[in-house]
Structure formats: structure tokens, C-alpha cells
Amino acid sequence: MVPGRLRARRRSAPHRRDPGTVEGIDVLEPWLTRELETVPRYDRFPTVDEINDSLTKLAADRPDITTWRRVGTSRLGEPLWCLTVGDGARHAIVGAMPHPNEPIGGHTVIHLATRLCEDAGLRKATGYTWHLVACLDPDGTRLNEGWFAGPFTKTHYGRHFYRPAGDEQVEWTFPFAYKDAYFDRVMPETLALMRLIDETRPAFLTTLHNSEIGGAFFYLNRPAPGVHGVLQELARRYDVPLYAGEPEHPTVRMLDKAIFRTPDMREVYDYTERLGQDPSLVVAGGASDSYAARYGTLCLTAELPYWMDPAAGDRTPTDTSYRELLRRQAAGLREIAEELSGVLDAIRDDVVSDSPFLRASRFFAPLIAVNAETGEQRAADPGCDRPATIAEVRSALDLVHSHRLRFGGMLLRALEGELAIGNGTPRIRQRAASFAEVYATWCAEAESATPDETIPIGHLVAIQYGSILACAAEAARGAGGDGAGRARSDGDPQVRR
Structure with missing residues (x-):
């Protein structure tokens, strides 16, 4: 076996069919497939209060390895909470619900926190201090909770749907300056994430998104060939097609099958300008990945649909x-x-x-x-x-x-x-x-x-969870000695243990 790479073992699982072969990272070989088996079945999505309550309980049960702290305040005055787990030399940030109509990450952040708290081997294997933000937009998420318990039809979803205006979205309101565009109306929620990024200088960052219908696809802020096969196989093992349809924007570049380079707002600006359109109608602020780039952070977005279309991968x-x-x-x-x-x-x-x-x-x-x-x-x-x-x-x-x-x-x-x-x-x-x-x-x-075929929620959480573990390992391997994601030397007890 080539050092630094993995062939995942074929194993049976009660909620998948034919796993196939994965190309990935050596550090995950003993436990990646086992970790996927730990994801339970779910019949609904968690509310903001349920996420906070779950993480609060973990912090209370394991004060020896966790820190539960407030990292910000929403526009309506709600605390933004972060659970820090572990004491690894590198840092990882995982934030749920940057877009409030995308709730898969609520279960994912709870499951990741639970596994980190209960399994010392997992904490040691990852080598990270994990910072898990319970919900990045609690105000907006509460306006979607009317559909979180089903029925999971498109009509019920649409009648209880909410997506903020562009300048009120966490992922669209990071500072941005390019040509005639200048954005600095940073929201309190965005500022909280900015401070956490600056404080920890993470080697790995993911804000937990999902799509709506079709197939699975992934964004990375830079090519990471060592993990592409893992991401693709995570979708296949749960029978979710790899998306082969229209990209979200014409400027989006494909790195591999169903894996894309994260959109660059400068390229979106230039494209819109070339068409003779007003870029200000399309481009607001920047995103978390562009902000974290100063620290060499590897950033992942796993886009997973609620409803599967078997034709989503048909070329x-x-x-x-x-x-x-x-x-x-x-x-x-x-x-x-x-x-x-x-x-x-x-x-x-x-x-x-x-x-x-x-x-x-x-x-x-x-x-x-x-x-x-x-x-x-x-x-x-x-x-x-x-x-x-x-x-x-x-x-x-x-x-x-x-x-x-x-x-x-x-x-x-x-x-x-x-x-x-x-x-x-x-x-x-x-x-x-x-x-x-x-x-x-x-x-x-x-x-x-x-076809109105809903994907089991547990499958979606497993794909997202597996992608986090795989990309965090890739980030740790790729960072080398450049200091990305290492603990700060200022002695902050909330960051360095």
C-alpha cells in the first residue's frame, strides 16, 4: 500500500448496498467505514433548540475534553454557541446551517460531536481541536422549522421555506473588495465566524450545506486529488447519484466527477461584467472559504439533495x-x-x-x-x-x-x-x-x-460526516509544516489546551 493513501475495505452495512472501492487517505483506513456505521436512522431534522440542547448535554457530560462557549449573537439577539472538543495541534471548524433551509448539518454536527466525545481513539486519530458551531443562522433556521418534521413533499417544503436576502446570508456577507464592488456590511453571525477563523487559523473548515433535488456534488477550495475518490464513493455507497447536471454558475470549474472548485466571486463579477450586466445584482459579499484562504485552510462544501433523481448522473x-x-x-x-x-x-x-x-x-x-x-x-x-x-x-x-x-x-x-x-x-x-x-x-x-423519492436522512448525514473526516485528514496530511491550523501561541485557554 502506498503511504498516505487508502483502499477502503468492502464491508456490509444495513443501510447501503455495494460499497465498491475508495481511494483516500491512509489515516482513515481502519475506521472510516466503521464510522459510517455509527450514524443512526432519523425521521426528521433537528430544530435550533434541539441542536443546542444536544451539544449542551455533551459539554456537561464531558467537561474534561470540551468547552461550551458563546462566540457571537444573532441579529435578533440569540446566542451563537460553539462546542470545542479535543486538544489536537491543528484546528478544524464545522458550522451548521449557514443557509437556514439546509438542515442536514444539524444532525451531522451533533453526531460528529457525540463521536468525538465518546471515542478517544477517534479524537487522537484526527489530531484536531474541533470547533463545532451549533447553528450559524438561528433566526433564519427557525423560519424553516415548519417543514423539518415532514411530510417531506416539495409542496410542504415550499410552503414553509425561507432563504434570506443575499445581504442577510452568513455565506454571502464576508468582506469583499474587487473592482467597483466593495462589501463591508458584515452581519453579527458572519463576524462571529470570522473571529473564530482568525482565532484558530484552521487547517480544515466546512460550513454544512445541502442542495434540494438531483444528485450529490462537492465543492473544494483547491484541488485535493487524494480525497476525490472518497467523496465520490461516499455518495455511491448510499446509492445517491453523482450530479452531472448544470453547475450552479457558469464560472464554476470541475475538478473531478461531481467535484467542483468553490465559486470565486471575482470570477462571477468578471463574467457578469462581460455579459454587460450589473455585477452588484449578483455579487454581494465574500464567503467563508475566501476569508479562510489567508490561513491555507482546506474548505469543503458537501451538497446533498433531499429528493433523489436517478437521472441526475445520466450523461x-x-x-x-x-x-x-x-x-x-x-x-x-x-x-x-x-x-x-x-x-x-x-x-x-x-x-x-x-x-x-x-x-x-x-x-x-x-x-x-x-x-x-x-x-x-x-x-x-x-x-x-x-x-x-x-x-x-x-x-x-x-x-x-x-x-x-x-x-x-x-x-x-x-x-x-x-x-x-x-x-x-x-x-x-x-x-x-x-x-x-x-x-x-x-x-x-x-x-x-x-420522482418524489426522498433520501433517508441517515444516508445524507453519513455522506456529510464521512466527507468531513476524509477532508480533515487530507488537510492534516497536506498542511505539512506550514503551520496551517496549528494552535496559536498566545496561550488562549479556549483555543490551546
């Missing part, structure tokens, strides 16, 4: 041209933008609240229009004269359904919020009723468009 050509696919998607996005903007324009003079649902709706409606224009311009590229694959067709059309359910659901919640506080003007009542009919049609079309 078979279709009879649809890629050019026509882009135009169809752009037309669908433009329809959504016009519908949302029409409602917002009609009620502009009547609304009296400044609810997060209204702020988000006002942000996303014009952004969807910009994305439609981008698709129309991309369709003119000569490189689009090729057949679209099955995966590309499904992902492009799924995006339209996703935007309808997500942002239509938020706008309905905004309208219902006005009615709930007694602001039932004729325009608001009429628009709420008519848009509810439009939204019901959108839901029916989305439910019938692709």
Missing part, C-alpha cells in the same frame, strides 16, 4: 440541443421573475411590515430575472451547438420548479404575514388569493415533474 445525449435547453430554462425563470415582481409591485404601497419574507422576495425576484438574461445570452454561444444530456435537461428544468416553490412560497408567506397583522387591504387580499392559485399550479407541476 446520455438527448434530442434536445443544449442551446434550446438554456432558452427553455431562461423562459421559465423569466416567467417566475415577472410573476413575483408583479405581485410585489402591486402591493408596494400597501405593505406595512418589513418582514424577512418581504425582504427576501424583493431580493430574489430581480436576481431571477438576471439569471434568465444570463441564460439567454449563454444560448448564443457557438459552443451550445451540441445535444444536451439527460442530466442537464433534468437539472435545468428542476431549477425552474425549485425557484417556483422556494420563492413563490416565501412571497405567499409575506402576503399571509400582512394579513395576519390585520393589514388586509383590498390589493393585498386580492393578490394573496390570486397568487395562491398560481402557486398551487406550480406545486402540482413540480410534484409530477420528477
Whole structure:
């Protein structure tokens, strides 16, 4: 066996089928597959209070190896909590729910903390001091908790969905300065994560995300070939297809199958500028990976869907041209933008609240229009004269359904919020009723468009958990002696033990 690399053993598991062969990191060989077996089954996602309570109990039970501390405060005044476990020379940060509609990480951070607390061998094998942030956006996460216990249908998800406006998202509000763009309206939640990054100079960082429908894919902030095979196999062993559809932005570069380089906001800015669009409509602040880059940190994002589409990895050509696919998607996005903007324009003079649902709706409606224009311009590229694959067709059309359910659901919640506080003007009542009919049609079309096959939550947590262990090991191996993620020398008892 080549030093520094691994072939994972084939083992049976009650919740997977054919594991295949993994290429990865030597330090994980004895226990990676065993660790995956420790992930329990789940039937719902945890609430903010449940995550905090679980980590609080771990801290109380193991004060000898943990520190439970407040690292910040949310915009609504809620404490942001961090559980530090272990005393390794290098540091790792794991933060749950940077986007509040992405709750897989709630279970993952609890399970990771539990295993670190109960297994000294695991703590020693990783060689890290782990800093686990319970929930990076508790205010926004609470606005999604209406769907965390199911039923796990697209309609129920959309009707209880919330995603903050761009300048209210933790991952979009790190400092950013490039050309005419300058962003420094750092939120308190973002500032808390910034301080933790500066304090620990982590060798490894992951904020726990997930996608919505399709297949699994991963972002790394730099190529890490030694771990690519592990990430791919983690999805395969739980029968989740590796995503082969449209990337989230045209500037995203593929490092390997279903593994992408984390988006660079400077490249997004340049791309938008070349199209003649206003970059300020697309680019807000930076992200945690760009901020942590100063410390040589390896950053991971594991994007895992709630609903699986078996066609998500199908690269078979279709009879649809890629050019026509882009135009169809752009037309669908433009329809959504016009519908949302029409409602917002009609009620502009009547609304009296400044609810997060209204702020988000006002942000996303014009952004969807910009994305439609981008698709129309991309369709003119000569490189689009090729057949679209099955995966590309499904992902492009799924995006339209996703935007309808997500942002239509938020706008309905905004309208219902006005009615709930007694602001039932004729325009608001009429628009709420008519848009509810439009939204019901959108839901029916989305439910019938692709198979509504939910992935067992435990499988999603296992993939995310395994990716954390694999990438943390890769970061430790790759950091060498450059000091990335090593304990600071200032003697801070909260960091260095």
C-alpha cells in the first residue's frame, strides 16, 4: 500500500448496498467505514433548540475534553454557541446551517460531536481541536422549522421555506473588495465566524450545506486529488447519484466527477461584467472559504439533495440541443421573475411590515430575472451547438420548479404575514388569493415533474460526516509544516489546551 493513501475495505452495512472501492487517505483506513456505521436512522431534522440542547448535554457530560462557549449573537439577539472538543495541534471548524433551509448539518454536527466525545481513539486519530458551531443562522433556521418534521413533499417544503436576502446570508456577507464592488456590511453571525477563523487559523473548515433535488456534488477550495475518490464513493455507497447536471454558475470549474472548485466571486463579477450586466445584482459579499484562504485552510462544501433523481448522473445525449435547453430554462425563470415582481409591485404601497419574507422576495425576484438574461445570452454561444444530456435537461428544468416553490412560497408567506397583522387591504387580499392559485399550479407541476423519492436522512448525514473526516485528514496530511491550523501561541485557554 502506498503511504498516505487508502483502499477502503468492502464491508456490509444495513443501510447501503455495494460499497465498491475508495481511494483516500491512509489515516482513515481502519475506521472510516466503521464510522459510517455509527450514524443512526432519523425521521426528521433537528430544530435550533434541539441542536443546542444536544451539544449542551455533551459539554456537561464531558467537561474534561470540551468547552461550551458563546462566540457571537444573532441579529435578533440569540446566542451563537460553539462546542470545542479535543486538544489536537491543528484546528478544524464545522458550522451548521449557514443557509437556514439546509438542515442536514444539524444532525451531522451533533453526531460528529457525540463521536468525538465518546471515542478517544477517534479524537487522537484526527489530531484536531474541533470547533463545532451549533447553528450559524438561528433566526433564519427557525423560519424553516415548519417543514423539518415532514411530510417531506416539495409542496410542504415550499410552503414553509425561507432563504434570506443575499445581504442577510452568513455565506454571502464576508468582506469583499474587487473592482467597483466593495462589501463591508458584515452581519453579527458572519463576524462571529470570522473571529473564530482568525482565532484558530484552521487547517480544515466546512460550513454544512445541502442542495434540494438531483444528485450529490462537492465543492473544494483547491484541488485535493487524494480525497476525490472518497467523496465520490461516499455518495455511491448510499446509492445517491453523482450530479452531472448544470453547475450552479457558469464560472464554476470541475475538478473531478461531481467535484467542483468553490465559486470565486471575482470570477462571477468578471463574467457578469462581460455579459454587460450589473455585477452588484449578483455579487454581494465574500464567503467563508475566501476569508479562510489567508490561513491555507482546506474548505469543503458537501451538497446533498433531499429528493433523489436517478437521472441526475445520466450523461446520455438527448434530442434536445443544449442551446434550446438554456432558452427553455431562461423562459421559465423569466416567467417566475415577472410573476413575483408583479405581485410585489402591486402591493408596494400597501405593505406595512418589513418582514424577512418581504425582504427576501424583493431580493430574489430581480436576481431571477438576471439569471434568465444570463441564460439567454449563454444560448448564443457557438459552443451550445451540441445535444444536451439527460442530466442537464433534468437539472435545468428542476431549477425552474425549485425557484417556483422556494420563492413563490416565501412571497405567499409575506402576503399571509400582512394579513395576519390585520393589514388586509383590498390589493393585498386580492393578490394573496390570486397568487395562491398560481402557486398551487406550480406545486402540482413540480410534484409530477420528477420522482418524489426522498433520501433517508441517515444516508445524507453519513455522506456529510464521512466527507468531513476524509477532508480533515487530507488537510492534516497536506498542511505539512506550514503551520496551517496549528494552535496559536498566545496561550488562549479556549483555543490551546
